[in-house]
Amino acid sequence: MHVETISTAALGDRGYLVHDGETALVIDPQRDFDRVEDLATRLGVRITHVAETHVHNDYVTGGLALAHRHHATYLVAAAEDVSFDRHPVHPGDTLSVGSMTVTAVATPGHTEHHLAYLVEHDGRRAVFSGGNLLFGSVGRTDLVAPDRTTDLTHAQYRSARALADHAGDDATLHPTHGFGSFCSSGPAVVTDGSTIAEQRRSNHVLTDDDEQHFVRDLIANLTTYPSYYSHMAPLNRLGPGAPDLSLPEPLRPAELRVRIADGQWVVDLRSRVAFAAGHLAGTVSVEYGQSFTTYLGWTLPWGEPVTLVGSEEDVRAAIRDLSRIGVDRPAAAIGDPADGLAPDHPVVAYRRATWSDLPHADRPVVLDVRRTDEHADRHVTGSVNIPLHDLIARLDEVPPGEVWVHCASGYRAGIAASLLHRAGRDVVHLDGDWTQATHAGVATSP
Structure with missing residues (x-):
């Protein structure tokens, strides 16, 4: 069994491609699944199954579209209310993926119908825990509904401990969240890998034998999370299609001026230093980088048109990143905003x-x-x-x-x-x- 990690550092998440040398299972893929396809091609493996640990709250999944493209079996919890056909998975279900055995384990807490997947092959065990057992902590439990948080925190405590017991100490652990994602809670740490045995020594859900104390402590330390999260689960329940990551036809100067004059959100991707030194009046600075997606999605009103302004490289990257949170096909103006991109429009500074x-x-x-x-x-x-x-x-x-x-x-x-x-x-x-x-x-x- 080989486990390949597909990291999305900008959102603090990881997806996985697990294979036996010929056949592959993909777990929790992001919207831009071309990265997964490229990896499978390089490895020479065939994607036959795609699995979701839960209906995600922090990104738009690429699972359904990826499964359709490869005629793969799409594994989603049977209890989830979704608008698309999938292979309904019940806790305890076991299936074969090539020579690997995959078992679904009920792990409610991060969401009500959350599943983990235990993959076994040639005496090895790997646990794909989604938003349940993370490195050092667990997934947050307040994303479903405020009145469900306490019950889900109790469920998270019990299911994480049960998962550890079920998997065994020698199993490797592969969570989806906990690498900067706001879906994590408590003292989650970033590391390349871990095992259940290591987590028994360091993870507070496994070291704290007082359930009530754990629940109080976790809830007390929950902080605010991005507002766009409220739109992710509904989009994922509908079954999102593949994103269009192509570069749009660049706006003409007159079109850009009209968008600014109309009060639309025209986002300058350059560094905050360059923006402060000179920018088109009426534009907004969201410097392209690892925090770009989170803070654009959290700050600007959801659903309003967005126009990106910057270099072709930054615009291409921003289009990919924004597709992961359901901001599709933003308009774009390519060039230096402070150097003739919109002649006769005032350039200002602070x-x-x-x-x-x-x-x-x-x-x-x-x-x-x-x-x-x-x-x-x-x-x-x-x-x-x-x-x-x-x-x-x-x-x-x-x-x-x-x-x-x-x-x-x-x-x-x-x-x-x-x-x-x-x-x-x-x-x-x-x-x-x-x-x-x-x-x-x-x-x-x-």
Whole structure:
């Protein structure tokens, strides 16, 4: 048995291709499944089965479309209410994939009908745990409904421990979440691999023998999660098709100007440094990188048109990333926004600063756009906290005057500064690491 990992670092998830040298099972594929197909081709294996551990809340699946393309059996829990044909899987079901044996194990908690898959071959065991047992923790339990969180947390505790017992200490563990995904909870850690034996020593769901304590502790430490999550499960229940990842016909300058004038979301993909130095008035900065998808999807209103502006390389990559959260076929303008991309449209700028530049006397408004739990832990004394994902709806709550905006690293603050500037505010982007604030003599409070 060979286990190949397909990582989607931008969303903190992993999918898997498991094969015996000839036949392959794919588990929890992302929307852009061409990566899986390329891997299968390189390995010379045939995809005969595609499995979902659960109906995902943080990304749009590529499972149904991948299964259709390869005439593969699509494995989805029988209890799930979905709008497409699939092979309904019940807990305890066992099937053969080539010379491998695959057993479905009930693991409710992250979702109500969650399944893990135990794959056995030539004396080896591998557990594909989805959002159940992660490296160091478990998947969060508050994504189904607020009134189900406590019950699902109890279920998560029991099913994770039962899964560990069922799989055995020598089994390798392969979770889908827990690599930066907001679907994880508690002290999840990022590592290349682990076993059930290692998790028995380090995972709090397996080391805490007090179920009530575990439940209270997990729920108390749940933080907010991206708003676009609410759209993922409904899309996945409908059965999403394959994405169109081709580059659209670039917008003409006149079309770009009209979109900006109409107040549409025109997103500049360049670095936040370049954006602050000069950008098309009315555009928004969401620097392309690992956090791009999460914060664009969390910040901008869901379902409204998006236009991407940047290099061809960045636009292509952004189209792929956005397809994973159901933002399909954004329009695009290719080129440097500050250098003739839309002639006669004003180019504007705003100031960037470091923590040492923040005045101690006559201090301006300091806007903290971190999450409320981050702000509560420690913040600039007297600062205003409006999380980035709430800023568009709460712009009128930002006090008057010059606004210095910060986050933990400068990334979220760059987006927030662009939104404020777009709204006509006098803004300074405090682009620095939060840990340097006290070193610069800035007063902070717990």
